[in-house]
Structures are given as structure tokens and as C-alpha cells.
Amino acid sequence: MYAVLKICSKHAQCPKCKHVSSRQHSQYARKVDDLPVSGHSVHITVLLHKWFCGNKDCKIKVFTERLNWLSPSARKTNRLENLIRHVGFTNNCLAAEKICRKMRISISHDAILYRIKKEEPVKPRECPFRGH
Incomplete structure (x- = not known):
């Protein structure tokens, strides 16, 4: 379309x-x-x-x-990027590529992996039960 x-x-x-x-x-x-x-x-x-x-x-x-x-110079809308990132984080990149292709989103597993690696790592929260 x-x-x-x-x-x-x-x-x-x-x-x-x-x-x-x-x-x-x-x-x-x-x-x-x-x-x-x-x-x-x-x-x-x-x-x-x-x-x-x-x-x-x-x-x-x-x-x-x-x-x-x-985003400036982006080829995909922000909401499509968020969906790709979500699928990429909840699956391995090969499964995420298959899921995206089923949903008619054209993307390779390498591109999904690139998006995952680009994300900032989330700092783990301190456990209130530890003695820190």
C-alpha cells in the first residue's frame, strides 16, 4: 500500500x-x-x-x-521502530525476522540485531533486601 x-x-x-x-x-x-x-x-x-x-x-x-x-533521516516511522525493537528484544534475531516478515515488515535479522545493540543497557535496580 x-x-x-x-x-x-x-x-x-x-x-x-x-x-x-x-x-x-x-x-x-x-x-x-x-x-x-x-x-x-x-x-x-x-x-x-x-x-x-x-x-x-x-x-x-x-x-x-x-x-x-x-526521526531525522529515518526510513521507518517511530512506531514501526518501536515494534521492531520490541519483537527483537522478546525473541532471538532469527525468530524476530520471521515474525516481522509474517507481519509484512521488511527487515533482516542483522538490522534487528543492530537496533538491539544500539540500545542503552538498563542498569539493574538495587535490591532492597541486599545489605548495600
Whole structure:
């Protein structure tokens, strides 16, 4: 399933200096995957803008629009990434790949393992019954 999503913003905030800009530079397209729907893969083409930063002290002259549901330069939405991580942490990477393929999520076991290794290790909590 393919969809095109056009973002029609009138302004955007610079990710570096937080200055709000209303001067558009250009438009570009990003292709991302989202959660499957009714057993079909979902591919979205997102049409975004690039903006000029109006702050003279900012080192970034042109920046891209940011979306809260999509990380910068990511090829998968945040909710799809969270699902992949969850499946990866609850299974070994080969089983996680099979589960993802059954759900129509195209990903390799190496990519799942990369996501798991990238996660920050969770510090174990201290047991209140120990003598520490």
C-alpha cells in the first residue's frame, strides 16, 4: 500500500537555534515505511520543506522540517521502530525476522540485531533486601 503525505506548513523551527522561520527554501520527498495495515506493507512518500534559518548567529543556513513521528533521516516511522525493537528484544534475531516478515515488515535479522545493540543497557535496580 502506497500513500503520499504532503506537509503544508507555513513555518518551521530551526533544530539548532530554535528560531522560527517562515522563508521556504525548497521541497523534497522522503520515503518511509509504517506499520502494516490489513496484512499489507505501508510505504509513505512524505513531501517536506527545507527552510532558511533567519538567525544570523546560527551556523545552519538551511534546515529540513522535523516531524514528531519520524526521526531525522529515518526510513521507518517511530512506531514501526518501536515494534521492531520490541519483537527483537522478546525473541532471538532469527525468530524476530520471521515474525516481522509474517507481519509484512521488511527487515533482516542483522538490522534487528543492530537496533538491539544500539540500545542503552538498563542498569539493574538495587535490591532492597541486599545489605548495600
